[in-house]
Amino acid sequence: MDKNRKLILIFLISLTIITAIIIKCKQPDKSEDLYIKLYLSEQHQVIELPLEEYIIGTVAAEMPANFELEALKAQAVCARTYALRKIIENHSYPLNADLSDDIYSCQAYCPYEEFKRRHGDKQDKLWNKVALAVNATRGEVMLYDGKLIDALYHSTCGGCTADAEEVWGNSVPYLKAVKCQYCMQSRFYNSKQNISWNDLRKQLNLKERIYEIKIIPYRPAGRAREVIINGRHFSASSVRHDLDLPSTWWQFKTNSNGIIINSxxxxxxxxxxxxxxxGLAISNKSYEQILRKYYTGVSLEKIRL
Ligand SMILES: [Zn+2]
Incomplete structure (x- = not known):
């Protein structure tokens, strides 16, 4: 029975996307809410809620609520597109849920009660701002070639976004590297990490003394593809994970104490x-302009949900 419900949900979303492309519906019917089942990983339980209510909790969890309204709107469209694509792909989540709050397999989710705890006095004003951004973009998704895109996002690019091919090896036409000078207000635009030789050996599980450490970068953007240590090749993503670094875009310097990493x-x-x-929203760019900058050649459509 539950399997049938999921198939009906997938069919419904596919149909609404096709309809949106054909008739370009601009006025979604607010009376017909699409309900989704969300797995909450800490509680190990599933809750059922309207998709748009879920998007409010996702935007509240994934982007600082004090960001500009147009940035929050862009995030809302990303979160909605990402979630619907996961449902259409029939991604498997615990307890047969449609989506999960686990950031490693889906998107974070912050319910109102948790948001209240985190934001104290400002809770209502900020929550209302997030809800406004979600409602203003209700039903809007990004498509490429008539299909929902994989609307990936990240905190701070540091000057240039990455091509999907650099990170996962598959070229995706709308996930290309683009220059970005708008994230300088992030404390991670440039950051420094110092790791002693001992800690480096421990964290990378190396027994021997390190006499060579070299980065093999992708060109032209410059994120690392591999790190060579004493002739052994390590993937940049595994080094990032093991050393708990903010990204894979590095410059290394060494001295007698250890390694200094500029990330x-x-x-x-x-x-x-x-x-x-x-940053773009502060420069008066709209959420559509923001999305078109980071997702090459996509179209924005409003679907009835
Ligand atoms: Zn950036």
Whole structure:
């Protein structure tokens, strides 16, 4: 029965997207809410809620609520597109849920009660601002070639976003590297990490003394593809994970104590740069302009949900 419900949901979303492309519906019917089942990983339980209510909790969790309204709108469109694509792909989540709040397999979600706890006195004003951004873009999604895009996003690119091919090896026409000078207000635009030789060996599980450490970068953007240590090749993403670094865009310097890493950006670097979105919004760019900057050649459509 539950499997049938999921198939009906997938069919419904596919149909609404096709309809949106054909008749370009601009006035979604607010009376017909699409309900989704969300898995809450900490509580190990599933809640059912309207998609648009879920998007409010996702935007509240994934982007600082004090960001500009146009940046929050761009985030709302990303979150909605990302979620619907996960449902259409029939991604498997625990307890047969449609989506999850686990950031490693889906998007974060912050319910109102948790938001209240985090924001104290300013809670209502900020929550209302997030809700306004979501309602203003109700039903809007990004498509490429008539299909929902993989609307990836990250905190801070550090000057240039990453091509999907750099990070995952597959070229995606709308996930290209674009220059971004709008995320300089992020503390991770440029950051420095010092790691002693001992800690480096421990964290990378190396027994021997390190006599060579070299980065193999992608060109032209410059994020690392591999790190060579004593002739052994390590993937940049595994080094980032093991050393708990903000990104894979580095410059290394060494001295007798250890290694000094200059990192640029925070996150994988693919798709929308969230701090860049805020910088663009401060420069009076609309959410449509923000999305078109980071997702090459996409169209924005409003679907009935
Ligand atoms: Zn950026």
């Amino acid at each position: 640029r950006g925070y996150g994988h670097g693919v798709g929308m740069c969230q701090y860049g979105a805020n």
